[in-house]
Amino acid sequence: MAQEKLNHLRTRIDAIDDQILDLLNQRAAVVIEVGRAKSGEQREFYVPARELAIYERLGARNTGPFPTEAIRRVFREIISASLSLEHPMKVAFLGPQGTFTHAAAMQQFGFSAQLVPQKSIPAVFDEVLRGRAPYGVVPVENSTEGVVSHTLDMFMESDLQISSEILLGISHFLLSRTGRMEDIRKVVSHPQPLAQCRKWLEENLPDVPLVDVGSTALAAQMVLEDESAAAIASEMAASLYGLQVVKERIEDNPNNFTRFLVIGQKSPERSDRDKTSLMFSIKDQPGILYRMLEPFSKRAINLTKIESRPMKKKAWEYVFFLDIEGHIDEKAVADAIAELKDYCQFLKVLGSYPRAR
């Protein structure tokens, strides 16, 4: 009897799956039309604001029991596959495979995109600049460790624009070949994850030396050849490299996020929730720091980040990185930036793009 009931329910599931498949193909046919319309007008195929709007609309519409958190993942793959029908999507990212940047690129572009690992942040910029990949993904700041200075420095040299941002919750895993704590004689990782797990390492592996390497994925690769070493890396690295998990989620602060930027040739069109990133250097005068923020405060434009970096070429001169709410195509934003420009030696708009939610 139970088997009969099960068979009946499975028949119903098959019928529903058939409908889902038909609908996926109907959707794909419409997306192909969208792609044709876009290529006639030289428009960007990748539209991050539209993707976010789809996830939000469906998330709000869902009444269950299908879990709302899963909607984004399912539609991420539907959109990823759809986008590949419009245009093959190639994305350069800071590799090797299994880095957090890889996970961020995956979260944003899905399995149908061709993700190509690069050796360094400048190499990601170079791939995009030369048009070998239309987009690149680089880390820009971490909620506990601060900015990734290599990425900010690259914007000083490059004219590429920001297309979107990705927020990724970061969890660190201790990985090794044996999966046994007692085998560990050294811990290898990138300096940032080592710093983010400092307390856990002091309490659990107090006498074990820590070794800095270029990336968490590189650490995972090294550990493959040394049974006495453990790597701090992503969960994705464990499965990619076939390592055992010694301990999961060892970060000191469970609210650890990294922000990544998608870079491309141009920024997307205006949406209803954009931000704009700028960089500039100012002429040194009394009260200048106060005055440079005035164009924004008097127009009630919200500042979401301000960061300064020394100019490479001149000692004691600084370049500022500013994130504000709004799109460069909005009059108030454009006017505020034009006013700020008067105080600046140089000013560059790095892009307007949808805010990650």
Ligand SMILES: O=C(O)C(=O)C[C@]1(C(=O)O)C=C[C@@H](O)C=C1
């Ligand atoms: O609406 C578009 O512009 C599309 O290209 C379609 C679509 C989708 O599958 O819904 C695909 C890729 C874009 O990044 C956004 C949305």
